[in-house]
Amino acid sequence: xxxxxxxxxxxxxxxxxxxxxxxxxxxxxxxxxxxxxxxxxxxxxxxxxxxxxxxxxxxxxxxxxxxxxxxxxxxxxxxxxxxxxxxxxxxxxxxxxxxxxxxxxxxxxxxxxxxxxxxxxxxxxxxxxxxxxxxxxxxxxxxxxxxxxxxxxxxxxxxxxxxxxxxxxxxxxxxxxxxxxxxxxxxxxxxxxxxxxxxxxxxxxxxxxxxxxxxxxxxxxxxxxxxxxxxxxxxxxxxxxxxxxxxxxxxxxxxxxxxxxxxxxxxxxxxxxxxxxxxxxxxxxxxxxxxxxxxxxxxxxxxxxxxxxxxxxxx
Numbered sequence: 001x002x003x004x005x006x007x008x009x010x011x012x013x014x015x016x017x018x019x020x021x022x023x024x025x026x027x028x029x030x031x032x033x034x035x036x037x038x039x040x041x042x043x044x045x046x047x048x049x050x051x052x053x054x055x056x057x058x059x060x061x062x063x064x065x066x067x068x069x070x071x072x073x074x075x076x077x078x079x080x081x082x083x084x085x086x087x088x089x090x091x092x093x094x095x096x097x098x099x100x101x102x103x104x105x106x107x108x109x110x111x112x113x114x115x116x117x118x119x120x121x122x123x124x125x126x127x128x129x130x131x132x133x134x135x136x137x138x139x140x141x142x143x144x145x146x147x148x149x150x151x152x153x154x155x156x157x158x159x160x161x162x163x164x165x166x167x168x169x170x171x172x173x174x175x176x177x178x179x180x181x182x183x184x185x186x187x188x189x190x191x192x193x194x195x196x197x198x199x200x201x202x203x204x205x206x207x208x209x210x211x212x213x214x215x216x217x218x219x220x221x222x223x224x225x226x227x228x229x230x231x232x233x234x235x236x237x238x239x240x241x242x243x244x245x246x247x248x249x250x251x252x253x254x255x256x257x258x259x260x261x262x263x264x265x266x267x268x269x270x271x272x273x274x275x276x277x278x279x280x281x282x283x284x285x286x287x288x289x290x291x292x293x294x295x296x297x298x299x300x301x302x303x304x305x306x307x308x309x310x311x312x313x314x315x
Contacts, residue, residue: 051132053107055125062141066134073108078120109139109155117155135219136160136201154203166198168208168222169229176215180205187215193233198222282307 051062051072064070104121109132111117117139124130130143137160142152159180170193175186180202190196190210196217200207205216223229286304301313 051109053124055105057125060124060127060130062130062132065131066139068134069112070132071110073110075122075124076106078104078106117157119153120156122153136206138201138203140204157203159200159202159207161200162198165209166224168196168198168206168224169226170194170196170217170222171229171232172221174217174221176208176210176213176217178215180207180216182218184216187213190217192236193229196222198224282309 048064048067048069050064051070053060053062053072053075055075062072104123107119107122107124109117109119119139119141122141126146127143128145128148130141132139132141134140138157139155140152142150145151170190173189173191176188176190177184178187179185188211194210196208196210198206198208199214201219202216204219206219206222208215208217208222282305284303285306288302288304303311303313305311
């Protein structure tokens with residue numbers, strides 16, 4: 001009897017242990033999941049700090065929209081470039097252009113991976129609402145100038161070839177230029193919505209292939225988003241239709257106004273009276289002499305003229 005009791009107790013203990021094991025495992029797993037979710041939430045809640053740039057007149061806050069940490073160095077004069085860089089600049093054909101590009105301030109921004117991004121030819125004292133953002137691995141700072149016009153400056157870097165081409169679309173009627181330079185020769189003008197192949201990227205420019213040409217399009221005029229390009233095409237078509245309708249309405253209004261102001265007396269000029277000869281001068285057709293009967297020898301002539309009038313002439 002004692003042996004049976006011990007056996008039953010052992011069976012209950014084992015069953016209890018087996019029953020508790022999944023619950024314990026589930027509790028451990030739940031705790032692990034909670035910790036993972038908390039860590040992910042913490043990462044999502046983490047915000048990168050904005051850049052602080054100290055200029056000659058202010059401490060400028062540049063809103064960081066890159067999604068990763070950046071550190072801004074001290075502003076430097078462009079003239080502080082290395083002698084090797086200056087020597088290299090003097091080798092360019094356009095010395096005046098080189099001199100112009102050497103003006104302004106220079107800023108080095110370092111990414112969290114240690115990559116340095118160098119911005120040149122800047123005048124941050126005149127900036128308002130500056131924002132730094134990343135596009136295809138290059139950094140840009142956009143801002144409003146003193147005239148409240150939006151401008152941007154791109155970092156100085158070498159062109160990067162893409163391993164595979166990207167299907168891209170134009171957001172405006174744009175020039176495809178021979179070089180990544182606004183003053184470069186235009187190879188062709190392509191219309192809004194045109195599909196092109198992006199093959200490389202340079203600061204401020206996308207290198208594209210389209211039809212039989214290869215050239216550069218300014219980066220703000222091109223996108224991978226076909227819906228955005230289609231929306232631009234539609235907007236242009238609607239604007240064109242509205243402009244044509246407005247022009248037609250204006251032309252109709254002008255025609256109506258012209259009709260209202262028309263001098264209908266001019267229409268009478270379509271019927272012309274027969275031409276009349278110029279009136280001739282009257283001439284004498286008859287003369288009758290009348291003497292004064294006083295012996296004086298005086299008298300007068302009664303003269304009849306061609307127009308029937310009568311005149312008198314004394315003698």
